[in-house]
Structures are given as structure tokens and as C-alpha cells.
Amino acid sequence: MTRPAQGPRSRTGRRSGDSGSKVAILEAARVRFAEHGYDGATIRAIAATAGVDPALVHHFYGSKERLFAAAMELPVIPSEAITAALESREPGSSLGTHMVRSALALWESAGMRGSFQAMLRSALTSEQAATTLRDFMAEAILGPLASVAEGTNPDRTSFRASLVATQMLGLAVGRYVLGFGPVAEASPDELAAAIGPVIDRYLTADISEAASAHYHPHGGPDSW
């Protein structure tokens, strides 16, 4: 398997090599991810489709997550953004509030809304795209969330992580896609104050049916 001297878009006049290979790799990645899903597409197969050595794919992108993020034109690498957000938290402050504020800052950065809508749209249009997005989110988002959950309450870690994901996903769709008035207009600080404690609950509280049976209508610790 040899790396072609010139990539497929080398006729633009610029010196190609790396950029031509990158274009070929990203095109091959889009095809492979679309056909085989996130888990099913291997770096080896993507390299073969692109006509390059797998080592070159690793050299350029380092991991399947980074390659996927580049192919889908995501403005950030999700797991790295989550890790960075968690590391920037002040000790003693609410993890959930910090997480909501960080997510909003990220989503409101350039380019995020478009790629989020594009991914959600393709997930709704094809079963395969939904599977790809789910597998990618499981690795890149639920994985890091689950390790946070392990550090807080080790019971039912992955259920906790996916509960967090439902609230964050609903916030993103409600604020950016459907535009529910008050949620679309609220400041990041207002949303962080309202939703942060919910994220803390999912990560730390007793979320069992037994706990909810002790519900007290007017609050108090037993209602959590």
C-alpha cells in the first residue's frame, strides 16, 4: 500500500503532499463512517480507501475520535473539551453548574450550531447515521461523563452519564434548534444556576426508585 505522490485535489497549483493526503483521508473517513458506522469503520480500512498508510492517518489525526471530528468538521474534540472543562473547575464549586456554563460557552462559539444541526439531521434521516452518532457520543461524550460519575457516586455510572446527556441534549435542541423562548433568551449564568444542580443530582444523588418513594412535595433532602 503506497502513499500517492499527489492527493486528489493537487491540481489547484499549491504544493500538495500532506494536504492532498488529508483531503483523501477525510473523504475516505466520511464514506467509511457513513457505510460502517463509528465502531465499524477502522483506521486501517479508511487508510486503504484513501490509498495511504495507516501510520499516516495516525500521524495526522492521532485517534479515531479526532479523525471523526475532522471529517464531520466539528469545531472541537468532544472528549478533550469535556476534560478541559472539568479541569478548569474551581475546587468546591458545583460540578453541574460549571459543566452547563462550559457547554454553553462551547456551543456558542463559532461553527458549533451548524455542525450540531447537521449531525442531528443526518441521525434523524438514516438509521445508520443515528447509530454512528450514538456510538461516537458513547465514546466521546458518555465515556468522559461516566468517569466523572465514577468520581462522584460509583453506583450505576453509565445510567448517570446518559441522564446527564439527556438534559444537555434537550438544552441544546431547545435553545438552538427549536428556540423555546425563555430557554433561548436566558443568560448562560441563569441556565447554569437552574440546570447545574440537576446535573449534580444525576452524578451524585441516590436516583433509585426507593429514594424517590421518600418524596416530600415541598423539598428537603429526602426528595433527592
Added chain:
Amino acid sequence: MTRPAQGPRSRTGRRSGDSGSKVAILEAARVRFAEHGYDGATIRAIAATAGVDPALVHHFYGSKERLFAAAMELPVIPSEAITAALESREPGSSLGTHMVRSALALWESAGMRGSFQAMLRSALTSEQAATTLRDFMAEAILGPLASVAEGTNPDRTSFRASLVATQMLGLAVGRYVLGFGPVAEASPDELAAAIGPVIDRYLTADISEAASAHYHPHGGPDSW
């Protein structure tokens, strides 16, 4: 404006009249809602497009919400389902837990998943469809939720209602569209226990920034 003796699909051999008019009204409604949105499409204009008297539209459908639900082939009338769910709650039990359980029962009934996906897909594909869905949800879902919120904590009612909507929307997308493993596999009772208290928080607790500043990492009433 006269009602046609036969609707556009009357050549099937069945006696037409009502059923022909209904077909014409639903087709006109789909066109008008798509072109003018939920708020912009009037019963009068839909009747004109269908070539029937507005009184006939009222006779068949009663309200714009019911007409929209019929045109979009929704299996239920959202505001009626919410009201019925609230009325069936046992006194003293958690409103949120009951609401989550009722929503899951509804969503898991026949036909709901398909129409939910279809609505979300069109909202992602066109700005106009997103506006239509948002306006419809504002009237049929956020409205009833807001009156619940008024009965619980009268502060910032519509913000509370839309926070509830983000969590319920995220639950629906995570469980039925993307299929986050643990959330897709959990029983309705497990989900109601985990998420119900969150809905109670959104409807009843102090959700201000001042309240969240009193956060205690290990729970307790002040964290809410």
C-alpha cells in the same frame, strides 16, 4: 364559499361528503401550516384553501391544535394528554415522577415515535418548520406546563415550563432517536424515579442564581 358535494378523493367508490371534506381540509392545513407556520395559518385561510366553510373546520376539529394534530397525524392531542395525565395523579405523590411516567406511557404507545421523528426531522430541515413546531409546542405543551408551574411556584413560570420541556425533549431524543444505551434500556419506573425529582425542581424550587450560589457539594436542601 360553498362546500363541494364531493371531496377530491371521492372517486374511490365510497360515499364521500364528510370524508372528502376532511381530506381536503387536512391537505389545505398541511400546506398552510408549512407556508405560514402554526401562528400564521388561520382556520379561515385553511377553509378557503380547502373550499369549505370555516364552520365545517370547527365542526370537525374544534380547535387549531386539534386540526394541526390531525394534519400531522399525531396520535394524541398534546394539551389534552398533559391535562389528563395531571388529573390522574394521586394526591401527595410527586408531580414530576407522575409526569415522566405518563409521558413515557404516551410515547411508547403506537405511532408516537414515527410522528415525533418526522416533526423533529422537518424542524431540522427548514427554518419555517422549526418555527411551526416551536409555536405549536409553545401553545400545546409549554402553555399547559406553565399553568402547572403557576400552581406550584409562581416565579418565572414560562422559564420553568421551558426547562421542563428541555429535559423531556432530551429524554425523548436520547431514548427513542439516538438510543443512549442505559436510558433506552431503563424501565419507565427507573426513569420516573431518576428524572421526576428534576421536573419537581424545575416547577417548584428556587432556581435563581442566588440559590445556586449556596451550593453544598454533598446535597442538602440548600443545593436546591
